[in-house]
Amino acid sequence: MIIIENLSKSFGGVTVLQGVSLEVEKGHILALIGRSGYGKSVLLKHVAGLIRPDSGRIVVDGHDLCCLKGKTLQRLRNRLGFLFQSGALFDSMSIFDNVAFPLREKTKLGEKEIRDRVLYELEQVDLSGAEDKFPSQISGGMVKRAALARELIAEPEIMLFDEPTTGLDPLTGQTILNLIDSCHRRMHFTGIIVTHEVPKIFEIVEKVAMLDEGRILFQESPEKILAIEDPKIRSFITGGVQWTHEEMECQLRFMERVRRKKDIHKL
Amino acid sequence: MELVNKLGEMAIRTLLMIGRMGILLAKAFAFCLTPPVKLALVVKQIHFIGFRSVSVIILTGGFTGMVLCYQGYNTLNRFGSEAFLGPLVGLSLIKEMGPVISSLMVTGRAGSSVTAKIGIMRISEQIDALELMGLNPYRYLIVPNMFAAIISLPLLTAIFDVVGIFGGYLIGVKLLGVSSGVYFGEMISYVEMKDILEGLFKSLNFGVIIAWVCCFKGYYAGYYSGFGAEGVSAATTEAVVLSSVMILVWDYFLTSTRIFF
Numbered sequence: 001m002i003i004i005e006n007l008s009k010s011f012g013g014v015t016v017l018q019g020v021s022l023e024v025e026k027g028h029i030l031a032l033i034g035r036s037g038y039g040k041s042v043l044l045k046h047v048a049g050l051i052r053p054d055s056g057r058i059v060v061d062g063h064d065l066c067c068l069k070g071k072t073l074q075r076l077r078n079r080l081g082f083l084f085q086s087g088a089l090f091d092s093m094s095i096f097d098n099v100a101f102p103l104r105e106k107t108k109l110g111e112k113e114i115r116d117r118v119l120y121e122l123e124q125v126d127l128s129g130a131e132d133k134f135p136s137q138i139s140g141g142m143v144k145r146a147a148l149a150r151e152l153i154a155e156p157e158i159m160l161f162d163e164p165t166t167g168l169d170p171l172t173g174q175t176i177l178n179l180i181d182s183c184h185r186r187m188h189f190t191g192i193i194v195t196h197e198v199p200k201i202f203e204i205v206e207k208v209a210m211l212d213e214g215r216i217l218f219q220e221s222p223e224k225i226l227a228i229e230d231p232k233i234r235s236f237i238t239g240g241v242q243w244t245h246e247e248m249e250c251q252l253r254f255m256e257r258v259r260r261k262k263d264i265h266k267l
Numbered sequence: 268m269e270l271v272n273k274l275g276e277m278a279i280r281t282l283l284m285i286g287r288m289g290i291l292l293a294k295a296f297a298f299c300l301t302p303p304v305k306l307a308l309v310v311k312q313i314h315f316i317g318f319r320s321v322s323v324i325i326l327t328g329g330f331t332g333m334v335l336c337y338q339g340y341n342t343l344n345r346f347g348s349e350a351f352l353g354p355l356v357g358l359s360l361i362k363e364m365g366p367v368i369s370s371l372m373v374t375g376r377a378g379s380s381v382t383a384k385i386g387i388m389r390i391s392e393q394i395d396a397l398e399l400m401g402l403n404p405y406r407y408l409i410v411p412n413m414f415a416a417i418i419s420l421p422l423l424t425a426i427f428d429v430v431g432i433f434g435g436y437l438i439g440v441k442l443l444g445v446s447s448g449v450y451f452g453e454m455i456s457y458v459e460m461k462d463i464l465e466g467l468f469k470s471l472n473f474g475v476i477i478a479w480v481c482c483f484k485g486y487y488a489g490y491y492s493g494f495g496a497e498g499v500s501a502a503t504t505e506a507v508v509l510s511s512v513m514i515l516v517w518d519y520f521l522t523s524t525r526i527f528f
Binding site: 078 | 402
């Protein structure tokens with residue numbers, strides 16, 4: 001479970017986050033939406049412990065992240081995965097070595113077992129056959145999938161995604177979202193996704209929070225958000241297009257179907 | 268008033284940088300002395316910093332010895348003291364020129380690329396990725412370079428000295444006609460073990476300086492030297508300049524404090 005309480009952060013006198021509070025239940029995924037440059041990635045990096053807040057706290061499974069240092073912080077990070085916007089693959093290593101890296105460095109598994117697990121994980125993200133290529137030799141979508149495989153191979157309990165579909169074509173973007181969904185069903189991690197994929201993202205998350213000018217405007221289930229009348233929120237969700245009543249009903253029915261499907265999977 | 272503000276800002280920035288440099292060095296030493304040390308990475312860096320610098324060290328060492336011999340001969344000739352050519356070449360190379368020039372060469376050849384590599388990893392979030400995997404970036408990026416520089420520099424200096432002495436031999440004995448027995452005989456009489464140790468100790472110090480400054484500049488690329496590719500390029504230049512200056516200043520300090528006398 002991730003609890004963010006009253007988090008504030010400024011850079012050089014510019015306030016990026018002011019009193020942000022959020023809660024993500026164990027095993028749930030929260031989508032963090034909002035306009036570019038409004039501090040979503042900064043908030044995510046706080047949760048990862050890469051940035052320290054000016055005030056407020058982040059509690060991950062009972063541990064106050066702001067008080068953790070050295071080995072205790074390292075132990076918490078061992079349970080955490082972070083998918084960077086750029087993928088952040090090690091560019092001097094092949095895709096295979098990138099995905100194998102966490103296992104080689106953090107476990108005592110034999111090379112054969114590592115190979116089997118890497119090939120399985122690469123198959124899951126549809127990258128079989130690309131294991132000998134280097135990050136610079138593959139497309140942006142493949143980089144993101146390889147990065148996802150690298151994070152998931154360590155079976156994290158918490159996954160943070162920083163704009164996993166940015167810069168990808170709609171089809172590849174959807175593939176990545178489906179992958180995240182299937183991995184979530186397989187591993188049941190607690191997650192936060194920073195994204196602009198609205199309303200597509202509503203299909204795979206339990207909760208949506210919107211960050212605006214450093215504050216959380218709302219955090220609700222996707223169904224409730226679709227029913228919100230606030231023009232600012234509505235225009236962000238519909239991309240500025242005025243939805244008709246029928247379109248809204250259709251979207252809600254679709255969400256209902258997705259939710260039922262998810263519940264069946266959970267059973 | 269604005270000028271005062273800017274000056275104050277600059278002073279704080281510089282102090283912060285010095286503090287961060289100190290912390291990085293202390294952490295690097297602490298991690299060097301505590302396991303686990305990534306041996307494979309240390310060997311890889313020894314190959315990169317040490318072995319791949321051998322050719323440039325042989326070249327510069329040879330020519331430095333040759334030039335030193337020419338200049339030394341011309342000066343000594345005025346006083347009829349050509350017999351001291353061997354000690355002059357030997358002592359100059361072993362105590363000063365060997366450690367200093369080989370370190371400057373390694374800074375230019377390997378130090379710059381260490382900064383560029385770590386800097387690119389910083390701006391492309393690869394260092395953050397390492398941290399978020401629960402791994403210590405110091406053990407992967409700084410400790411191997413520190414070990415490699417500490418091991419390689421004295422060895423490269425020794426190669427530089429030997430090649431330089433033989434370069435001097437070629438010019439002094441084969442070209443200028445100094446007797447080979449006198450060249451080496453006088454050198455053996457005047458060069459003592461403590462001179463050799465002094466040179467090697469200096470090179471070890473310079474190894475630490477190169478690894479420290481170059482790793483620091485790469486690790487904090489984007490903090491002090493602009494952003495993106497421009498930041499890495501500026502960090503690389505700063506690393507080479509700062510390392511070179513620090514090598515010369517530290518050389519003066521070691522020589523003037525006469526630690527080895």
